[in-house]
Amino acid sequence: MTCRLDAAVIPPQPSQSPGDAAPLPAALDWIADDLAALRSAGLERPHRVRSGRQGREVDLDGQTLLNFGSNDYLGYAGDVRLTKAASKAACAEGFGAGASPLVSGHSQAHELLERALADLLAVDAALTFPSGFAANTATIAALAGPDDFLASDARNHASIIDGCRLSRGRVGIYPHRDMAALDAILSQAGSARRRLIVTDTVFSMDGTVAPLADLCELARKHRAILMVDEAHATGVFGARGSGLVEETGCADGVHVRVGTLSKALAAAGGFVAGHADMIHWLRHKARAWIFSTAHPPAVAAAATRAIALVSQEPHRRRELLVRAADFRQTLLQNGLDVAGATTQIVPIVVGAARDAVAVSARLAEAGLFVPAIRPPSVPAGKSLVRVSLSWHHTAADLDRLAGTITSILRDRAES
Numbered sequence: 001m002t003c004r005l006d007a008a009v010i011p012p013q014p015s016q017s018p019g020d021a022a023p024l025p026a027a028l029d030w031i032a033d034d035l036a037a038l039r040s041a042g043l044e045r046p047h048r049v050r051s052g053r054q055g056r057e058v059d060l061d062g063q064t065l066l067n068f069g070s071n072d073y074l075g076y077a078g079d080v081r082l083t084k085a086a087s088k089a090a091c092a093e094g095f096g097a098g099a100s101p102l103v104s105g106h107s108q109a110h111e112l113l114e115r116a117l118a119d120l121l122a123v124d125a126a127l128t129f130p131s132g133f134a135a136n137t138a139t140i141a142a143l144a145g146p147d148d149f150l151a152s153d154a155r156n157h158a159s160i161i162d163g164c165r166l167s168r169g170r171v172g173i174y175p176h177r178d179m180a181a182l183d184a185i186l187s188q189a190g191s192a193r194r195r196l197i198v199t200d201t202v203f204s205m206d207g208t209v210a211p212l213a214d215l216c217e218l219a220r221k222h223r224a225i226l227m228v229d230e231a232h233a234t235g236v237f238g239a240r241g242s243g244l245v246e247e248t249g250c251a252d253g254v255h256v257r258v259g260t261l262s263k264a265l266a267a268a269g270g271f272v273a274g275h276a277d278m279i280h281w282l283r284h285k286a287r288a289w290i291f292s293t294a295h296p297p298a299v300a301a302a303a304t305r306a307i308a309l310v311s312q313e314p315h316r317r318r319e320l321l322v323r324a325a326d327f328r329q330t331l332l333q334n335g336l337d338v339a340g341a342t343t344q345i346v347p348i349v350v351g352a353a354r355d356a357v358a359v360s361a362r363l364a365e366a367g368l369f370v371p372a373i374r375p376p377s378v379p380a381g382k383s384l385v386r387v388s389l390s391w392h393h394t395a396a397d398l399d400r401l402a403g404t405i406t407s408i409l410r411d412r413a414e415s
């Protein structure tokens with residue numbers, strides 16, 4: 001299928017660079033200083049436009065690059081089977097959802113998706129949200145309130161951090177995967193009404209995994225709710241592809257499973273899954289579900305198709321993880337630091353934000369898209385280039401990337 005956007009050629013923006021723009025209104029003139037400070041600290045963010053479908057390659061601002069910068073782990077983002085499922089649903093149900101799920105936005109396509117998710121995760125029920133970000137903020141703020149204690153891993157995703165803040169409960173941040181520290185902070189939760197432990201299962205910035213068995217044990221010991229975010233694990237880990245909870249055999253000890261439809265499932269939206277009563281209760285309490293329009297039925301149908309593909313094509317996740325292990329091994333043999341990553345996300349720590357940007361730019365010159373990750377996504381001084389692997393990558397692609405990155409870092413160390 002060859003398709004083109006109506007506006008296939010995007011005209012240049014009227015003001016391409018900040019210097020060309022009209023002066024800011026007085027009430028906003030501080031923004032110019034703020035932007036200048038970001039620029040001089042190497043923290044200014046690029047504004048890129050992607051053209052066409054992405055897969056093994058991506059066209060960014062007119063440059064075709066090997067794509068190591070997308071969360072399309074199973075290679076379904078450009079898959080025509082998802083496009084067809086979406087078109088069929090759009091034809092049957094129209095495009096817009098029209099209202100929040102609570103009112104009239106919950107279509108048959110959403111109902112099928114929630115049932116498919118519950119089946120995949122082998123739980124009673126699931127609830128879908130317009131984004132994974134909304135699923136986390138809404139679920140955390142529903143489960144915990146001002147009288148409660150929340151324990152959160154220091155490297156949790158921003159949506160978990162914001163959900164904890166939104167709850168207005170007391171938040172204890174424990175060092176990344178440090179179970180002794182978690183035990184200690186839970187012991188200090190005092191008279192909190194509820195205790196909630198919340199963690200990513202696969203950490204998005206460093207490709208490490210949460211120690212789920214230990215977390216379950218601590219949750220039991222401290223009578224805490226255990227909520228996990230499987231955003232980067234759904235579709236990738238577990239015999240059925242449901243995530244790290246399945247892979248580690250921890251389903252009985254995890255009370256709340258959140259995930260996103262936007263990464264390996266190549267659609268959009270988020271979900272929470274678990275006990276039927278909890279899901280029904282969330283329909284009364286999760287504000288981003290109650291007060292936000294459901295995502296379009298076509299998106300839900302594409303996600304449902306992707307879930308079917310996860311079941312039908314288990315070789316994709318297996319091959320992805322084998323290639324990821326080989327790739328990490330090659331980098332380690334080349335003397336690079338992959339910061340303890342054990343998944344399809346492979347960070348290469350560079351240090352200063354500016355240096356990470358420079359390494360990413362050199363990789364782009366060599367035809368490889370590997371984004372620089374800088375504060376606030378990672379701590380200051382720990383900026384990195386992050387490789388996100390996809391099933392589409394060949395062994396030759398990964399050898400090329402490993403060789404190029406190693407020689408760029410060696411050049412920099414020698415200069």
Ligand SMILES: Cc1ncc(COP(=O)(O)O)c(C=O)c1O
Nearest residue numbers: 131132133157204231260262269
């Ligand atoms: C760990 C984690 N949780 C949640 C999200 C948010 O998901 P979504 O992109 O669907 O809003 C992300 C996305 O970057 C993530 O990495």
